[in-house]
Amino acid sequence: MAFGLEAVSPVEFVLNSPRVENFNSNTSQEGLNFHNIFLEEVRDEAAAKVLQHQERTAAYFNKKVKVKRFLIGDLVLRESAASQPTVTGKFKAPWEGPYQVTDIVAPKTYRLAQLDETPVKNTWNGIHLKKFYQ
Structure with missing residues (x-):
């Protein structure tokens, strides 16, 4: 052939x-x-x-994507599935936090800290965050 x-x-x-x-x-x-x-x-x-x-x-x-932008000092919630993908369950909370945005590393990429200003280990993409309202 x-x-x-x-x-x-x-x-x-x-x-x-x-x-x-x-x-x-x-x-x-x-x-x-x-x-x-x-x-x-x-x-x-x-x-x-x-x-x-x-x-x-x-x-x-x-055209369907909503761009989320956060400023330094904003309080945000972090998606649980992004931080612990192996931990699943029906009654697991979908969001963790609140956390405070401490640095903008790149567009839509943020560095977070807990409210007592303890830094969170990784940087986080904005699609895994949402604004926290008190």
């Missing part, structure tokens, strides 16, 4: 199928050469379509 070619079964040789009878090696080779010449163009078109689809999908997803 070769790339781009169809296999011919032994039965087709014995019974002289139309595909075997009408086979011409010159036109077949010309067709393969023509296919190989335009193969890069077909790949480029496919890559462009994939990129366009990814952009449309990202735009559809991003």
Whole structure:
């Protein structure tokens, strides 16, 4: 078997199928050469379509995302599933806290501390936080 070619079964040789009878090696080779010449163009078109689809999908997803921004000193709750993913249960509290935002490391990435100003070990993405109201 070769790339781009169809296999011919032994039965087709014995019974002289139309595909075997009408086979011409010159036109077949010309067709393969023509296919190989335009193969890069077909790949480029496919890559462009994939990129366009990814952009449309990202735009559809991003229009539904609500951006949460917190300031230093804000009180927030932290998602329990993000901090302890292995601990699950029906009666587990979905949020932990409150915590205080002590530093903005990057956009939507925060460093937290407990209310007694003990720092929390990791940085936290804003999608795992929500504002705490007293």
